[in-house]
Amino acid sequence: MSPARSPIQDQVAIVGVGTAPYSRGGRPRSSPALALEACRRAIVDAGLTAADVDGIAGTATTVPFWQVQGALGIPETTWGTNHPGGLPIGFQLVDAANAVFSGACRYAVVYHSAVHPPGKRRSSADPLRVRAQASARSGSFSWVTPDPPGMLTTGGAGYAAWAWRYMQEFGLTRDQLARIAVNNRTHAVPNPNAVMRTPLTVDDYLAAPMVYDPLCLLDLDVGVDGAEAFVLARVERAADTPHRPVLLHAATTGRTAFAREDQLEGFGRLGPDVAMRALWERSDLALGDVDLFYPFDGFSFVSVLWLEAAGFCGPGEAGSCLDEAWRPDEGHLLLDGRVPVNTHGGNLSEGATQGAGALREAVVQLRGDAGDRQVDGAEVALVAPGGIVWNAAAALLRTP
Amino acid sequence: MVNGPMERSVDDVLAAFPDAAIDGDNLAFYAGLLEHRYLVNHCGACGRWSVPLRPLCPACWSEDVAPAPISGRGTCELTVVLHQPGSVDVPGADWSTPVPLVSAAIVEQPGLRVTLRLRGRDPGDVTLAMPVRMAWETVGSAELPFFEPDPDGRT
Numbered sequence: 001m002s003p004a005r006s007p008i009q010d011q012v013a014i015v016g017v018g019t020a021p022y023s024r025g026g027r028p029r030s031s032p033a034l035a036l037e038a039c040r041r042a043i044v045d046a047g048l049t050a051a052d053v054d055g056i057a058g059t060a061t062t063v064p065f066w067q068v069q070g071a072l073g074i075p076e077t078t079w080g081t082n083h084p085g086g087l088p089i090g091f092q093l094v095d096a097a098n099a100v101f102s103g104a105c106r107y108a109v110v111y112h113s114a115v116h117p118p119g120k121r122r123s124s125a126d127p128l129r130v131r132a133q134a135s136a137r138s139g140s141f142s143w144v145t146p147d148p149p150g151m152l153t154t155g156g157a158g159y160a161a162w163a164w165r166y167m168q169e170f171g172l173t174r175d176q177l178a179r180i181a182v183n184n185r186t187h188a189v190p191n192p193n194a195v196m197r198t199p200l201t202v203d204d205y206l207a208a209p210m211v212y213d214p215l216c217l218l219d220l221d222v223g224v225d226g227a228e229a230f231v232l233a234r235v236e237r238a239a240d241t242p243h244r245p246v247l248l249h250a251a252t253t254g255r256t257a258f259a260r261e262d263q264l265e266g267f268g269r270l271g272p273d274v275a276m277r278a279l280w281e282r283s284d285l286a287l288g289d290v291d292l293f294y295p296f297d298g299f300s301f302v303s304v305l306w307l308e309a310a311g312f313c314g315p316g317e318a319g320s321c322l323d324e325a326w327r328p329d330e331g332h333l334l335l336d337g338r339v340p341v342n343t344h345g346g347n348l349s350e351g352a353t354q355g356a357g358a359l360r361e362a363v364v365q366l367r368g369d370a371g372d373r374q375v376d377g378a379e380v381a382l383v384a385p386g387g388i389v390w391n392a393a394a395a396l397l398r399t400p
Numbered sequence: 401m402v403n404g405p406m407e408r409s410v411d412d413v414l415a416a417f418p419d420a421a422i423d424g425d426n427l428a429f430y431a432g433l434l435e436h437r438y439l440v441n442h443c444g445a446c447g448r449w450s451v452p453l454r455p456l457c458p459a460c461w462s463e464d465v466a467p468a469p470i471s472g473r474g475t476c477e478l479t480v481v482l483h484q485p486g487s488v489d490v491p492g493a494d495w496s497t498p499v500p501l502v503s504a505a506i507v508e509q510p511g512l513r514v515t516l517r518l519r520g521r522d523p524g525d526v527t528l529a530m531p532v533r534m535a536w537e538t539v540g541s542a543e544l545p546f547f548e549p550d551p552d553g554r555t
Contacts, residue, residue: 161478161503168528213481213498213523257458262478262503262515263451 006250006282012097013238013245014397016046016231017363020113022224022351024195028115029225032063035113036071038229043072046231047242048107053231055079055105057092059112059354068111079105088296088355088385089228090393094251100232107237110230112356116223156220156299158261160212162388163301166267167214170316172304174214178205179322179333180300180341181218181348186331188345190372193357195224196349199331219300224351228360235400244399246366249380250282251395259390267316271392272309272384279394280311285380287311290396292365292381293339294358297346299387306384310394312336343373355385359395366399408434416541426453428467433543436536438514439467440506449509470514472534472545474504475555477513481523490517492539498523502547504532520548529555 004010018041020034035058043053050073056065057080065080079099083091089112096108166172182202188194200218208216238245254275256265264270280286287310295306304318312335313321325333325341333341344350344361351357362381364370379399386392408431414422417430432439440449445462449470457465482490482499493499500523503515516534518526531553534545 157480157482157501160480161501164480165478165528210481210483210498213483215480260452262513263511265511 005284008097008101008248008250009282009284010247010249010398011235012100012232012248013235013400014230014248014363015107015233015238015241015243015245016042016044016048016229017360018042018045018229019193019360020227022193022195022226022353022357024116024222024224024351031113031115031227032067032071034115034225034227035063035068035111035229038113038227039068039072039109039111042109042111042229042231045243046107046233047240048231050074053077053107053109055096055099055108057081057083057096057099057108057110059083059087059089059092063113068109077105079108088387088391088393089353089359090251090355090383090385090395091253091391093230093232093248093359093395094253094393096232097248097251100234106233108232110232111227112229112353113227114223114351114353114356115225116352155261156212156215158389159299159301159387160215160219161261162264163219163299163304164214166301166304166316166318169267170319172319174206174216175202176319176322177219177300177304178202179326180297180303181205182331183333184297184342184346184348184350187340187343187373188349191344191350193226194345194350196222196345196351200349201331215299215301218348221298221347221352222349224353226351226353226357228353228356230359230363243369244367246363247398247400249285249396249398250279251393252278252282253386253391253393254278255390255392261389264389267305267308270305270309270388271386271390272306272388272394275384275386275392275394276306276309276311279396283396285396285398288336289380290339290382291378292343292362292375293335293341294343294346294355294362294381294383294385295341296355296358296385296387296392297342297348298352298354300348302387303341303346305388307335310382310384312339340375343370343375355383355393358385359383362397366397416543418541425455429453432467432469433545436543436545437469438472438534438545440470440508440512440514441465442468449506449512451512451514470506470508472506472514473550473553474506474514474532475553476502476526476528476530476532477505478503478515479518479523479526491542491544492537493517500526502526502532504547517546518548519546531555 020037185200295303443457444464532547533550
């Protein structure tokens with residue numbers, strides 16, 4: 001057997017997973033409260049106690065890892081890191097895997113919590129939600145203080161502008177884009193953790209109000225309060241844990257130099273392209289081995305670019321790829337006639353936890369514990385959290 | 401190259417843009433807006449234009465970088481039509497009608513884009529490579545640029 005392409009390949013396993021159930025509206029729970037629930041569940045799921053955990057990686061500027069450590073009563077840690085709030089789960093995952101592999105810690109908890117502030121128009125009577133929104137706006141989120149002020153295509157507007165460009169260059173239609181939204185909703189219907197469970201049709205999508213034309217309301221993810229956590233360990237320790245371990249075959253992040261929506265070079269030269277090239281270089285698996293695909297869907301159009309970057313279609317061919325994969329009677333996509341997409345509903349319909357929900361779903365599927373949603377025989381999942389600007393990441397997970 | 405900042409006191413610039421995150425790296429840019437000049441950093445060593453305003457050329461690492469005015473002429477590379485206030489604050493927009501934005505490739509350098517509000521063209525009529533030029537309007541205490549169709553421009 002030839003040596004693995006990367007020394008870390010299949011050497012780190014996800015041995016625990018925990019969710020703070022998603023909700024929207026009503027009185028919010030704090031970001032720390034959500035993170036603590038997810039971490040506690042993940043550690044228990046791994047058959048461990050607080051004393052076993054010696055590494056922590058998290059997101060959300062409001063809940064740094066050292067506070068999570070104290071609140072969980074984890075007596076000693078030797079490794080920890082935080083990423084800015086809202087950063088998709090891939091960065092923490094890669095960092096924690098490297099830490100576990102290197103011996104910086106034995107058991108690392110990775111968490112991501114999301115608290116949904118109200119939109120500008122959706123005024124909320126709840127004073128805690130209003131304050132959360134004000135705090136977010138005055139914090140480190142650069143998209144509310146453009147630099148310089150000509151930088152108007154941030155966030156959703158920036159993604160919509162690139163969606164327009166893709167439609168202009170390659171003829172992608174809104175009917176084709178609708179299939180991503182409908183696919184995700186179809187998968188959310190049987191998912192008790194999903195906040196959007198009313199079935200959706202392409203016609204419903206086409207009737208939805210425009211927000212960032214050409215993106216409409218149903219192209220945008222759904223803010224939730226919720227959290228996910230994972231426990232990582234070296235594979236030799238995984239044998240002692242109660243559930244079937246899920247191996248991290250390869251994982252990476254990817255960015256290009258000019259990380260600003262309106263300065264990105266163009267299609268084929270975006271973060272997902274960097275991440276997927278790096279992932280395949282570190283992998284001994286191929287696209288044909290992938291049984292489950294979790295492209296990011298903070299905006300539906302992001303999934304289009306991940307489809308291309310992963311290699312499910314050629315440059316500019318995502319529209320025809322979505323045509324071929326579409327199963328109108330079932331209301332879902334099957335790539336290459338067999339690979340389901342975002343089997344939990346994604347950020348669009350389960351709820352926006354920035355890829356953390358997709359990682360959890362991949363682990364649960366590969367354990368064989370997905371219940372009504374279980375994809376029979378699934379052995380490899382490709383999870384691709386993050387957008388096209390600066391926060392793309394990708395991971396290949398597999399059964400032992 | 402540009403003496404805009406010298407003509408305006410720091411206090412004047414800060415007062416004109418009360419909500420902007422103004423610092424030493426972008427003060428000249430905001431001062432330039434008040435003079436109806438859109439300034440982009442230009443490298444004195446290699447000639448490259450670069451955004452955002454940073455005191456180092458990303459192409460050659462020269463520190464001989466200074467803000468210089470651009471022509472404001474370009475062609476449409478990206479566009480979006482905002483139907484409600486979202487993650488984007490568009491100064492002066494009252495949201496009674498949808499607000500189109502355009503990212504234009506500026507003639508000074510391939511790949512250099514400036515993003516502004518578009519006026520004078522129905523959002524549905526915006527096309528790839530449509531020529532645009534920069535014009536100016538007063539919004540509160542600020543002077544801000546926008547794009548409009550350029551009848552003399554080339555695609």
